[in-house]
Amino acid sequence: MSPKSESKTTSAQIQIAGVRFQPTGKAYHFDATNHPDLQAGDFVLVETSRGKQLGEVVGLRPMDKDEIQDLKPIKRRATGRDLALLQHWREKEAETLAAAREEAAQLNLPAKIITAEYTFDGQRLTLLYVSEDKNPDFGRLLQRLRKITRSRVDMRRVGVRDHAKLMGGYGACGEPRCCARFLSDFNPVSIKMAKTQGVSLNPSEITGMCGRLRCCLVYEDEQYRDACKMMPRRKKRVQTPHGEGRVVDLLPLRGAVVVQIEDRRIEVPVEEVETI
Numbered sequence: 001m002s003p004k005s006e007s008k009t010t011s012a013q014i015q016i017a018g019v020r021f022q023p024t025g026k027a028y029h030f031d032a033t034n035h036p037d038l039q040a041g042d043f044v045l046v047e048t049s050r051g052k053q054l055g056e057v058v059g060l061r062p063m064d065k066d067e068i069q070d071l072k073p074i075k076r077r078a079t080g081r082d083l084a085l086l087q088h089w090r091e092k093e094a095e096t097l098a099a100a101r102e103e104a105a106q107l108n109l110p111a112k113i114i115t116a117e118y119t120f121d122g123q124r125l126t127l128l129y130v131s132e133d134k135n136p137d138f139g140r141l142l143q144r145l146r147k148i149t150r151s152r153v154d155m156r157r158v159g160v161r162d163h164a165k166l167m168g169g170y171g172a173c174g175e176p177r178c179c180a181r182f183l184s185d186f187n188p189v190s191i192k193m194a195k196t197q198g199v200s201l202n203p204s205e206i207t208g209m210c211g212r213l214r215c216c217l218v219y220e221d222e223q224y225r226d227a228c229k230m231m232p233r234r235k236k237r238v239q240t241p242h243g244e245g246r247v248v249d250l251l252p253l254r255g256a257v258v259v260q261i262e263d264r265r266i267e268v269p270v271e272e273v274e275t276i
Helices: 080-106 139-149 160-167 191-196 221-228
Strands: 013-020 027-031 043-048 051-064 112-118 124-130 152-157 237-240 243-251 256-261 264-269
Touching: 013 043, 027 043, 027 051, 043 080, 051 080, 080 112, 080 124, 080 139, 112 160, 124 139, 124 160, 139 152, 191 221, 237 256, 243 264
Parallel strands: 124 152
Antiparallel strands: 013 027, 013 051, 043 051, 112 124, 237 243, 243 256, 256 264
């Protein structure tokens, strides 16, 4: 069977499109079977729990029908008018955000509003905020904003990592923050990952701009863990070609350990080390 024929959707399959509504946001799945000519990069109109939304297709693939349940179909490909309307609401968001922050300041609310997001038709507005108070009273703020925007207004609390992602900027490495550049989901990060990789546990060395452990500690964690399986633990007594000593450091990606032998520290390939 040729590659071309293999890529066709069979009668037992449907075409699934991954659609993203924010540049580095999560991709949501929709049924694209009725739009066989869709391509990645196209903008489409879909129905979501928040109403009509315009999003970008970031991927397409066939899937078996029995693997998919209750997927909403793509309504249609976006027109030029749709894209112009999307741009209108994006510009309106900045104006609305400024108004919302001003109103919140007047009411002395213990929350920082960070972004405003309109649905495609402008009928619904979602304000994302951060707050140490788990249940701020937004009643009066919502009343004022509904009069100003003439839209349904929702408040949604986000965490500090989402806050950093939305704000963008640069990380300690000097590059744009990973979360704002390409991360669509946040994986759990633990202090054990830093220890395995031999990273300094100084908070300034392992903490990101969000105040949490850096997401990049996840990237090479699996490689380090696999490499460490073949190595003796720190403080273990070992025999080396240079004599007996104690392991004081691991160099997993170099396949070596640092051994303290009397008053010397010697880097030794792991295959030349024998645990006593």
